[in-house]
Amino acid sequence: MDFRTQVTAPGATSRFNADALLIVLAGDKLPAGLDEPLAKAIEQAVALDDYAFKSGKLAYLRAVDGVKAPRVAVAHAANASAKALKAAAAAGFGALKGLGVKHVAIQLAGFGELQGVHAEAVAAAAGDAVYLYRTTKPSAPPAPKLEKLTLLAGTKAEGSALNGGFERAAAIVEGVTLARELANRPGNHCTPTILANEARKMAKANGLRIEVLDKKAIEAIGMGSFLAVAQGSDEPPRFIVMHYQGAAKSAAPVVLVGKGITFDTGGISLKPGAEMDEMKFDMGGAASVIGTMRAIAQLKPKLNVVGIVAATENMPGGRAVKPGDVVTSLSGQTIEILNTDAEGRLILCDALTYTERFKPAVVVDIATLTGACVIALGNHRSGLFSADDALAAELLAAGDAALDPCWRMPVDEDYDEGLKSNFADMANIGGRAGGAITAAMFLKRFTSKLRWAHLDIAGTAWKSGAAKGATGRPVGLLTHFVLSQVK
Ligand code: BES
Ligand code: MN
Numbered sequence: 001m002d003f004r005t006q007v008t009a010p011g012a013t014s015r016f017n018a019d020a021l022l023i024v025l026a027g028d029k030l031p032a033g034l035d036e037p038l039a040k041a042i043e044q045a046v047a048l049d050d051y052a053f054k055s056g057k058l059a060y061l062r063a064v065d066g067v068k069a070p071r072v073a074v075a076h077a078a079n080a081s082a083k084a085l086k087a088a089a090a091a092g093f094g095a096l097k098g099l100g101v102k103h104v105a106i107q108l109a110g111f112g113e114l115q116g117v118h119a120e121a122v123a124a125a126a127g128d129a130v131y132l133y134r135t136t137k138p139s140a141p142p143a144p145k146l147e148k149l150t151l152l153a154g155t156k157a158e159g160s161a162l163n164g165g166f167e168r169a170a171a172i173v174e175g176v177t178l179a180r181e182l183a184n185r186p187g188n189h190c191t192p193t194i195l196a197n198e199a200r201k202m203a204k205a206n207g208l209r210i211e212v213l214d215k216k217a218i219e220a221i222g223m224g225s226f227l228a229v230a231q232g233s234d235e236p237p238r239f240i241v242m243h244y245q246g247a248a249k250s251a252a253p254v255v256l257v258g259k260g261i262t263f264d265t266g267g268i269s270l271k272p273g274a275e276m277d278e279m280k281f282d283m284g285g286a287a288s289v290i291g292t293m294r295a296i297a298q299l300k301p302k303l304n305v306v307g308i309v310a311a312t313e314n315m316p317g318g319r320a321v322k323p324g325d326v327v328t329s330l331s332g333q334t335i336e337i338l339n340t341d342a343e344g345r346l347i348l349c350d351a352l353t354y355t356e357r358f359k360p361a362v363v364v365d366i367a368t369l370t371g372a373c374v375i376a377l378g379n380h381r382s383g384l385f386s387a388d389d390a391l392a393a394e395l396l397a398a399g400d401a402a403l404d405p406c407w408r409m410p411v412d413e414d415y416d417e418g419l420k421s422n423f424a425d426m427a428n429i430g431g432r433a434g435g436a437i438t439a440a441m442f443l444k445r446f447t448s449k450l451r452w453a454h455l456d457i458a459g460t461a462w463k464s465g466a467a468k469g470a471t472g473r474p475v476g477l478l479t480h481f482v483l484s485q486v487k
């Protein structure tokens with residue numbers, strides 16, 4: 001999509017040539033700054049009870065007197081925050097996207113001086129509205145025609161702030177859309193091999209270097225824990241390493257590590273049947289890393305970034321790893337696999353050890369790791385785990401700025417106790433209590449040489465129910481975080 005800003009003189013909105021105007025309002029009365037014909041139309045709608053200055057209200061007006069654009073949608077935000085703006089803009093795009101609308105001009109009123117975050121909020125809403133999964137659904141309706149979005153600014157200063165926001169947002173929208181698309185694909189259309197090929201395609205198209213390690217190469221390195229998960233599947237694993245270079249070769253990179261379980265049956269510790277289909281989303285972390293690498297390639301910040309994806313299925317079978325089996329990780333530490341459904345940590349621990357070779361400035365892993373995280377935080381905030389206060393603060397801030405928030409969880413050593421094993425250096429599960437935390441504590445045992453944080457996105461990477469589908473989170477958070485690391 002093409003995102004632009006235009007500085008308009010007061011009174012010019014109604015003369016603006018677009019297929020539709022989207023007016024987003026905040027506050028409990030008609031805000032100042034609207035053109036006469038628009039103000040009049042909105043007040044008429046209020047008088048007819050078609051609209052009110054209340055959260056969630058939406059009106060669609062056609063052929064408004066004195067307004068050049070043939071369609072006008074008016075959406076009301078709960079308050080003047082960027083988050084409320086995004087929700088109201090989403091409702092507005094929802095009303096317009098099914099129509100023959102290609103170019104939407106947007107005016108915001110009641111939000112104070114417009115800034116980059118406002119442009120990001122509007123762009124994110126537009127991107128979400130326009131994406132439609134079609135890859136395995138030939139009967140899907142045609143994709144919305146929306147191609148161009150012009151955000152009207154009152155002043156030059158506003159215009160340049162909005163432009164900065166749009167530049168970031170355009171890259172994030174591409175990254176989010178790619179992450180959603182990859183995660184939405186069914187397991188048989190997104191095997192580790194296919195995922196690696198998609199990463200290759202993305203890397204080629206965006207000028208990134210990429211290495212894809214096959215099973216032999218993974219064996220040669222000695223990722224015994226990752227391979228233990230992969231051994232139950234007929235689909236071979238892939239270890240994907242993407243490189244963005246925006247600074248001197250010697251500069252320590254930011255490393256992102258994604259969990260890429262392309263389908264999680266639970267293995268021999270087989271999952272119950274209900275909603276098992278949703279375990280195709282268990283590569284949401286991997287999808288977010290690939291999407292973020294795409295966004296970064298477009299934004300070209302002056303630093304180095306490495307994106308890593310460990311991809312495999314988790315299947316039961318005659319060769320599958322069994323409860324009680326002990327495996328040796330790349331770090332040399334042995335692991336008693338008490339539950340084969342706690343597989344994410346088994347692939348991530350080897351990927352984390354692998355990152356040591358890059359002498360990274362910081363490592364963040366992203367994983368749909370535990371159902372317990374969904375119980376703890378629900379679907380709004382991702383779980384953030386890090387012993388490093390400064391790093392945690394940076395990730396929290398990045399999440400807030402991107403409207404892709406996370407919440408810090410504890411990593412006190414007391415939580416590590418449950419991982420003790422009589423037969424190996426550690427077990428791969430603790431008790432049921434604090435399950436998201438013991439999972440993080442397991443990973444922590446592999447990060448003593450790293451500045452590290454872990455994001456558990458089990459609750460945020462996809463939606464269940466009627467709107468079932470991938471969200472593309474946390475591409476926004478990660479992109480903001482990477483940009484914040486430019487020194
Ligand atoms: N992929 C799941 C986590 C998950 C579950 C994400 C439900 C989203 C919704 C992960 O591999 C898993 O199975 N975790 C187990 C860990 C347990 C065996 C310690 C879980 O959360 O039940
Ligand atoms: Mn599992």
Ligand code: ZN
Binds near residue numbers: 368
């Ligand atoms: Zn899993």
